[in-house]
Amino acid sequence: MSVRVYVPGSYGLLRQWHESGRVPTEGGLVAVDDGEEAEYGALMGAADASAALAGDDRRRVVVVAEVGAEGDVAQMRQVAAVHVDAEPYADLDDELLWYATQEVEHLL
Numbered sequence: 812m813s814v815r816v817y818v819p820g821s822y823g824l825l826r827q828w829h830e831s832g833r834v835p836t837e838g839g840l841v842a843v844d845d846g847e848e849a850e851y852g853a854l855m856g857a858a859d860a861s862a863a864l865a866g867d868d869r870r871r872v873v874v875v876a877e878v879g880a881e882g883d884v885a886q887m888r889q890v891a892a893v894h895v896d897a898e899p900y901a902d903l904d905d906e907l908l909w910y911a912t913q914e915v916e917h918l919l
Contacts, residue, residue, distance in 0.1 A: 868899035
């Protein structure tokens, strides 16, 4: 059984994770259940946490990974998706865009 973890990050962290092929999930959020509302809540909670990491352009980044247990380090092949703000200085109430793992290199 796997756990879906929503990991708050920044563009700088995403670049590091992409280059190393590993995403530390400690401190990531886990939905309270498999429901759509719970997963959305975990995503937006991670987005709020990423705002503090975002740097000067305030662009939020959330990496979603499927790991064996909370706190496990995810390999990039375990990353299900990456969510980011559409543009720098986005309103913190805006929705995040979804990117597939294979699009991360182009996103950076």
